[in-house]
Amino acid sequence: MEIRKIDDTISVAPQISVDDVAEAARLGFKTLVANRPDQEEFGQPPMSDIEAAAREVGLDWVYMPVESGNITDQDVDRFAPMIRDAEKPVLAFCRSGTRCTVLWALSAARETSAQEIFTKARNAGYDISGLAPRMAQQASEK
Template identity: 80%
Template sequence: MDIRRIDDTISVSPQLTVEDVGEAAKLGFKTLVANRPDAEEPGQPGMADIEAAAHANGMEWVYLPVESGNIFDNDVDRFDAMIRQADKPVLAFCRSGTRCTVLWALSAARDTSAQEIVSKARNAGYDISGLAPRIAQQAGLK
């Protein structure tokens, strides 16, 4: 399991297995968010199985699937509402963690500076500097 901490409220990860969910709960995560569509690729663990493991380990489960490379403003709106209401800390996962990081970054742009967002993402191992125009656009939605 490759958990990458963005800040105190959220961490991201590449695809989790059912077995990883118990470990995530032991690490103190309260909410598990899947940003990957079910059956996006062959051999991917089923979301129903991961959801069941989340509930069995006392975690909240949120399914917000987003197609890679196709993150729309309504996806950011849904992520923003979720992150504000979720029991924290949150662990979000997708295929590589990038999609989750982008959703977080665009959501955070509404109340966090672009420089801080890019820095937090970089510290977690994700270069989102190419999102600068989209981050600026989201910042305008304050």
């Protein structure tokens, strides 16, 4: 499992396996967020199996599938309160971790400077500089 820490409240990861869930709990994560639709790719573990494993080890489970390359404002509107209210720290996953990072960045833009968001994402291995216009739009909706 490749975990990339964004900050003390959220980390992201590429697709996790059922076996990774217990390790996430052991590492101290409290909430597991799936931003990947079920059956997006052949061989992907069923989300119901990951959910069952999460519940078995006491993790809160949030299934919030988002289409890759098509994150809408409505997706951000759902993600923002979820991440704000989730028990921390959160581990969010999708195919590569990028989708989760973009969702976090767009929701964080409502309260955090773009430069701080870009830095945190870059430190986690994600270049989200192309999001600047959308982040500015989100910031205007504070």
